Amino acid sequence: MHEHVIGTTPTDAPGPAQAGGGRMTPATGGPPPAHPAGTSAGIPAGSGPEAAPAAAPDRARIVRMDALRGFALLGILLVNITYLASAYHGTGLEDPGFDSALDTGVRYATAILFEAKFFLLFSFLFGYSFTLQLNSAERAAARFTPRFLRRLTALFVLGVCHAVLLFPGDILTTYAVLGLILLAVRRVQPRTAVRIAVALFVLTALGYALLALAQHLSGGGGLDPAATADRARAATEALRGDAGSVIGAHLRQLPDVVFLLVFFQAPAAFAAFLLGLAASRHGVMERLADHEQALRRIQWTGFPVGLAGGAVYAHASLEHPGSSYQLLALGVDVATAPLLAAAYAATVLRLVHPGRARRTAALLAPAGRMTLTNYLGQSLICALLFTGYGAALVGRVPPLPVVGIALALFLCQALASRRWLRRHPYGPVEWLLRAVTNATRPPWRKPDAP
Numbered sequence: 001m002h003e004h005v006i007g008t009t010p011t012d013a014p015g016p017a018q019a020g021g022g023r024m025t026p027a028t029g030g031p032p033p034a035h036p037a038g039t040s041a042g043i044p045a046g047s048g049p050e051a052a053p054a055a056a057p058d059r060a061r062i063v064r065m066d067a068l069r070g071f072a073l074l075g076i077l078l079v080n081i082t083y084l085a086s087a088y089h090g091t092g093l094e095d096p097g098f099d100s101a102l103d104t105g106v107r108y109a110t111a112i113l114f115e116a117k118f119f120l121l122f123s124f125l126f127g128y129s130f131t132l133q134l135n136s137a138e139r140a141a142a143r144f145t146p147r148f149l150r151r152l153t154a155l156f157v158l159g160v161c162h163a164v165l166l167f168p169g170d171i172l173t174t175y176a177v178l179g180l181i182l183l184a185v186r187r188v189q190p191r192t193a194v195r196i197a198v199a200l201f202v203l204t205a206l207g208y209a210l211l212a213l214a215q216h217l218s219g220g221g222g223l224d225p226a227a228t229a230d231r232a233r234a235a236t237e238a239l240r241g242d243a244g245s246v247i248g249a250h251l252r253q254l255p256d257v258v259f260l261l262v263f264f265q266a267p268a269a270f271a272a273f274l275l276g277l278a279a280s281r282h283g284v285m286e287r288l289a290d291h292e293q294a295l296r297r298i299q300w301t302g303f304p305v306g307l308a309g310g311a312v313y314a315h316a317s318l319e320h321p322g323s324s325y326q327l328l329a330l331g332v333d334v335a336t337a338p339l340l341a342a343a344y345a346a347t348v349l350r351l352v353h354p355g356r357a358r359r360t361a362a363l364l365a366p367a368g369r370m371t372l373t374n375y376l377g378q379s380l381i382c383a384l385l386f387t388g389y390g391a392a393l394v395g396r397v398p399p400l401p402v403v404g405i406a407l408a409l410f411l412c413q414a415l416a417s418r419r420w421l422r423r424h425p426y427g428p429v430e431w432l433l434r435a436v437t438n439a440t441r442p443p444w445r446k447p448d449a450p
Contacts, residue, residue, distance in 0.1 A: 070368030075118030087235035092321025106399035111314035127276025190278035197271035208331030216324035223322035305341020366417035370427030
């Protein structure tokens with residue numbers, strides 16, 4: 001299952017409104033602060049020349065959210081690169097050229113620890129920043145809806161281009177559509193939002209359980225290994241071809257991806273939107289010290305339950321693809337992945353708490369401030385590595401080196417992001433999205449940049 005990032009999250013700037021955060025994500029790019037200056041795709045208030053200095057609580061919240069988004073960006077890369085590196089991944093069969101115990105172990109670790117977890121973090125941040133933006137626009141008596149709709153339109157266009165040209169597992173288009181629903185229910189009360197979110201997770205999980213039962217009783221299901229292998233081999237050859245061949249392969253994959261997004265990721269993403277909205281209404285990020293015990297309880301519950309659910313999902317997906325057991329395991333994952341995602345978030349937030357692990361925040365936050373640029377950049381670099389756009393290494397790199405490539409790529413992006421943000425208030429794609437959102441040309445460089 002593809003993991004996605006929303007490239008930019010809606011910002012709360014009274015002037016420049018922003019949406020997005022991912023990913024997909026993821027869903028899209030940068031959590032805006034509830035500060036009059038606002039943010040652009042994760043750029044904190046006060047980073048632009050037009051921004052007033054952010055208050056200390058705002059700066060702390062911005063760093064926490066940027067670091068959390070940067071961490072999610074790494075997790076999403078570790079998942080998405082597995083699909084870009086092998087046309088077999090996600091088909092139910094694994095590449096026959098890489099069938100060692102080490103290869104299998106890496107696949108299990110990826111499925112248990114990363115798949116279907118990190119797009120939830122971006123979705124949560126999307127909902128959190130959406131509320132901040134609404135509040136800021138209301139305080140400034142600014143028109144929120146037109147800017148937000150322009151931003152969603154831009155995200156949709158970016159998502160379509162991304163899916164066709166670079167990576168079919170895009171979620172920016174899904175976030176653009178879900179953003180319309182979020183806009184419609186923006187006045188929902190926090191308690192109601194949480195109840196709806198829980199209901200979405202539960203109903204989706206029950207839906208998969210009922211499908212598993214129906215498939216089991218009918219005696220259907222299963223995988224045709226020969227036909228699946230033929231399709232994977234054909235996809236591999238197409239992805240190693242010229243640009244037209246690569247785009248054609250992406251277009252053939254899109255129907256399956258759309259099905260996955262609509263029936264698996266969209267309900268979970270919108271549920272996470274609502275949880276983020278509710279958390280923002282309660283100012284969780286602003287008063288993180290007051291929630292230290294709650295964060296610890298989330299870790300103690302989320303890790304064992306989430307990892308157990310991930311193990312069931314991994315076992316079913318890798319050992320019993322196409323079976324009723326796999327359908328049931330998808331339901332288990334829908335119910336437990338949010339707990340593991342929450343445990344990850346609690347861990348990162350505790351690590352970047354003032355006085356702790358400043359290096360962690362220094363590494364993750366710059367990448368998180370440029371999430372949309374980095375997300376699309378990841379797909380571009382991986383496409384140049386694995387498809388006929390460049391080296392055509394699809395199907396030629398074992399799972400463990402693929403993980404190494406992902407880690408090296410993220411480290412380079414984190415360092416490049418830090419360097420870029422010394423001179424520029426926004427990442428390149430964030431700058432473009434901000435221009436479309438506000439229908440004005442934002443500053444390209446900081447006024448004091450050398």
